[in-house]
Amino acid sequence: MGDQKGSGNRLEAYWKANLRLIWILLAIWFAVAYVPPLFVNQLNAIVIAGFPLGYYMGSQGSLIVFVVLIFYYAWRMNKMDQEYGLRDKDK
Amino acid sequence: MFQNMTLPKAYGLFTIGFLLFSITLLLLELFAGLPTGIIGWAFILLTMGLYATIGIMSRTKVLDEYYVAGRRVPAFANGMATGADWMSAASFISMAGSLWVLGYDGLAYIMGWTGGYVLLALLFAPYLRKFGQFTIPDFVGARFGGNKARGVAAVAAIIVSFTYVTAQVTGVGLIMSRFIGVPYELGVVIGLSGVLVCSFLGGMKAVTWTQVAQYIILITAYLIPVTFLAVKLTGFPISELAYGQALQNIQKLEADQKITKGYVTPYNEPLTNASSRGAITQINQMAGTTMPVAEPKSVPDWLNTPWDFIALTFVLMIGTAGLPHILIRFYTVPSIRESRVSVGWALFFIFLLYFTAPAYAAFSRWEILQNVVGLKIGSVEDSGKTWTTVLGKDGKPLPWVLGFAKTGLLTITDANKDGVLQFTDLSINADLIVLSTPEIAGLPYTIFALVAAGGLAAALSTADGLLVVIASAVAHDFYFRILNPKASAQSRMNLGKAMVVVAAAAAALAAMPRLALIVQMVSWAFSLAAGSFFPIVLLGIFWKRANGPGAIAGIIGGLAVTIFYMVNNYLDPSFNILGISHLSSGLFGAAANFALTIGVSLVTAPPPKEIQDFVDHVRHPRDEDVAESAPAAAPAAE
Numbered sequence: 001m002g003d004q005k006g007s008g009n010r011l012e013a014y015w016k017a018n019l020r021l022i023w024i025l026l027a028i029w030f031a032v033a034y035v036p037p038l039f040v041n042q043l044n045a046i047v048i049a050g051f052p053l054g055y056y057m058g059s060q061g062s063l064i065v066f067v068v069l070i071f072y073y074a075w076r077m078n079k080m081d082q083e084y085g086l087r088d089k090d091k
Numbered sequence: 092m093f094q095n096m097t098l099p100k101a102y103g104l105f106t107i108g109f110l111l112f113s114i115t116l117l118l119l120e121l122f123a124g125l126p127t128g129i130i131g132w133a134f135i136l137l138t139m140g141l142y143a144t145i146g147i148m149s150r151t152k153v154l155d156e157y158y159v160a161g162r163r164v165p166a167f168a169n170g171m172a173t174g175a176d177w178m179s180a181a182s183f184i185s186m187a188g189s190l191w192v193l194g195y196d197g198l199a200y201i202m203g204w205t206g207g208y209v210l211l212a213l214l215f216a217p218y219l220r221k222f223g224q225f226t227i228p229d230f231v232g233a234r235f236g237g238n239k240a241r242g243v244a245a246v247a248a249i250i251v252s253f254t255y256v257t258a259q260v261t262g263v264g265l266i267m268s269r270f271i272g273v274p275y276e277l278g279v280v281i282g283l284s285g286v287l288v289c290s291f292l293g294g295m296k297a298v299t300w301t302q303v304a305q306y307i308i309l310i311t312a313y314l315i316p317v318t319f320l321a322v323k324l325t326g327f328p329i330s331e332l333a334y335g336q337a338l339q340n341i342q343k344l345e346a347d348q349k350i351t352k353g354y355v356t357p358y359n360e361p362l363t364n365a366s367s368r369g370a371i372t373q374i375n376q377m378a379g380t381t382m383p384v385a386e387p388k389s390v391p392d393w394l395n396t397p398w399d400f401i402a403l404t405f406v407l408m409i410g411t412a413g414l415p416h417i418l419i420r421f422y423t424v425p426s427i428r429e430s431r432v433s434v435g436w437a438l439f440f441i442f443l444l445y446f447t448a449p450a451y452a453a454f455s456r457w458e459i460l461q462n463v464v465g466l467k468i469g470s471v472e473d474s475g476k477t478w479t480t481v482l483g484k485d486g487k488p489l490p491w492v493l494g495f496a497k498t499g500l501l502t503i504t505d506a507n508k509d510g511v512l513q514f515t516d517l518s519i520n521a522d523l524i525v526l527s528t529p530e531i532a533g534l535p536y537t538i539f540a541l542v543a544a545g546g547l548a549a550a551l552s553t554a555d556g557l558l559v560v561i562a563s564a565v566a567h568d569f570y571f572r573i574l575n576p577k578a579s580a581q582s583r584m585n586l587g588k589a590m591v592v593v594a595a596a597a598a599a600l601a602a603m604p605r606l607a608l609i610v611q612m613v614s615w616a617f618s619l620a621a622g623s624f625f626p627i628v629l630l631g632i633f634w635k636r637a638n639g640p641g642a643i644a645g646i647i648g649g650l651a652v653t654i655f656y657m658v659n660n661y662l663d664p665s666f667n668i669l670g671i672s673h674l675s676s677g678l679f680g681a682a683a684n685f686a687l688t689i690g691v692s693l694v695t696a697p698p699p700k701e702i703q704d705f706v707d708h709v710r711h712p713r714d715e716d717v718a719e720s721a722p723a724a725a726p727a728a729e
Contacts, residue, residue: 050336054357070208070435
């Protein structure tokens with residue numbers, strides 16, 4: 001895919017796409033981790049299946065999001081490596 | 092996913108074998124009256140013997156295997172090993188206890204110690220794998236041009252890891268003393284010999300494969316007692332879903348018993364100097380010194396504000412991504428793709444325990460409020476002393492109260508002298524909750540033995556990983572890279588082995604006085620990692636302009652600010668900013684580190700072209716550049 005010059009542009013585009021994805025995922029990470037602690041008392045007024053929501057976000061809710069974020073990033077980047085012809089040795 | 096299909100089979104059989112062993116002992120205890128002493132020893136000997144066997148089988152003389160397990164660990168197995176490496180005595184013994192004591196405020200540990208993996212996955216893991224050498228100071232040395240930066244990073248790695256390993260040794264001593272009844276100091280020595288068998292002969296290779304086994308034991312040991320508790324209290328076995336009911340009952344019982352500090356209410360812990368007072372008193376007793384002990388102090392100025400909680404969560408997250416013993420795990424996978432996936436597996440395996448810890452804490456709190464509070468207070472004679480204890484419904488003293496009172500971590504005081512136990516009459520150390528709950532809830536002794544074996548696995552596996560970091564900082568970074576680049580592989584490995592023993596002995600010595608709760612000591616290690624490594628590794632990858640003088644100023648300044656805030660607030664809590672405690676001092680350290688690295692880099696010359704090319708090299712995954720074995724083709728400025 002591409003000669004030496006094209007390869008430079010391709011790498012730059014790859015890095016930009018990577019950074020964009022990182023920013024989006026970090027924004028979600030920040031929102032689930034740091035916004036609920038500011039409103040715990042209000043969220044605790046909502047009770048679902050016995051769990052006050054503010055407590056639940058800290059004890060389980062945010063954790064689920066963290067796991068999903070990482071697997072999504074791994075899946076998306078591994079696909080992107082291929083799209084940009086940058087896949088490293090696997091086997 | 093698996094290169095070697097016998098691997099999942101071997102560990103699968105191992106898991107089944109361990110479960111059968113536990114069930115057999117449980118049945119023997121219940122139906123044949125097997126004495127508890129035998130059960131305890133059986134668990135210790137089986138698990139320690141197993142770690143030793145794996146350690147000896149994985150012994151190696153190859154440097155690549157000694158430092159990075161030959162870079163052949165599949166993502167899934169590396170995830171498990173990272174899980175065990177990560178989950179230490181703090182996660183296993185101390186975390187649910189802190190939740191029990193602190194309520195909502197304790198959730199900073201749950202979120203902080205999982206959310207950091209998002210940072211690792213997005214910002215660090217694939218790039219470090221691409222770089223692919225042996226240690227984190229290797230990366231700092233290559234990126235920031237030379238041995239000065241490498242030396243500073245090696246010192247920082249030793250400080251961080253040593254603080255961390257001291258906390259693990261405390262956990263080992265605690266379990267051993269309560270579990271097989273040896274004195275705390277002797278427990279430390281027995282436990283550490285278990286660590287040494289592993290990391291001494293086989294380095295990272297032995298540590299990795301032992302950690303996979305240790306993960307299986309620790310997660311089994313954590314999930315089984317919670318399931319028992321959930322069934323006992325709610326009749327439903329999936330504790331993670333059932334503890335909503337526990338939270339409701341806790342709130343109801345709190346209202347009935349007029350407990351003002353609610354379990355789900357946030358930000359109700361004042362800053363105190365309890366830890367430092369306790370530590371100084373102990374050091375005075377043990378060493379015969381007469382250091383002044385400060386008056387008890389409690390600073391309530393920042394109650395009901397979220398700043399300390401948020402600061403702690405944030406520091407634990409960026410500390411996660413700055414801990415050398417976790418970062419080097421991503422050198423051990425075969426490829427960049429696998430490094431990304433392996434962070435996912437690591438967090439998934441950690442998640443299994445962290446998802447359950449709040450349930451453990453809530454069931455335990457419910458059990459105490461419902462079945463222990465309200466019992467009569469009495470006294471009992473033992474070893475020439477009179478102990479205040481709690482009487483069961485049959486009028487006899489509860490056996491566990493005395494057992495735990497003797498460790499000094501549980502005291503009963505009848506504050507209003509009415510002869511009835513109130514919740515506030517019971518003072519129980521957070522480190523004791525996980526170990527004591529099975530006994531308090533009247534579960535069989537085998538369950539308690541299982542929990543103790545799990546706690547031991549957690550502490551030993553983390554200690555192993557940390558000792559590898561300390562040993563390689565000395566033998567690889569200082570001796571080989573800086574002092575004697577011509578040193579033979581044999582002499583480097585011998586020095587590494589000697590350093591493992593020296594570091595273990597030093598940690599045992601440092602763990603003799605209990606400086607703080609295990610989670611607190613571990614939080615210090617996170618603060619130190621946040622103040623030293625996180626900013627410079629991040630800038631090293633994402634900002635080409637960062638240079639050597641900047642990084643050196645950053646690490647030194649970051650560590651200095653962290654330690655300054657930590658010591659001052661630890662000794663006197665009125666020294667604080669926004670009510671942020673010594674545990675989160677890394678927040679200020681990291682800020683100073685970022686400011687110094689950026690500032691000093693901008694006023695000094697930009698890094699040379701080959702370093703900028705090196706950054707590009709690390710950023711892009713490509714066939715021909717991936718290091719199959721060290722040293723990498725990186726233009727390390729040596």
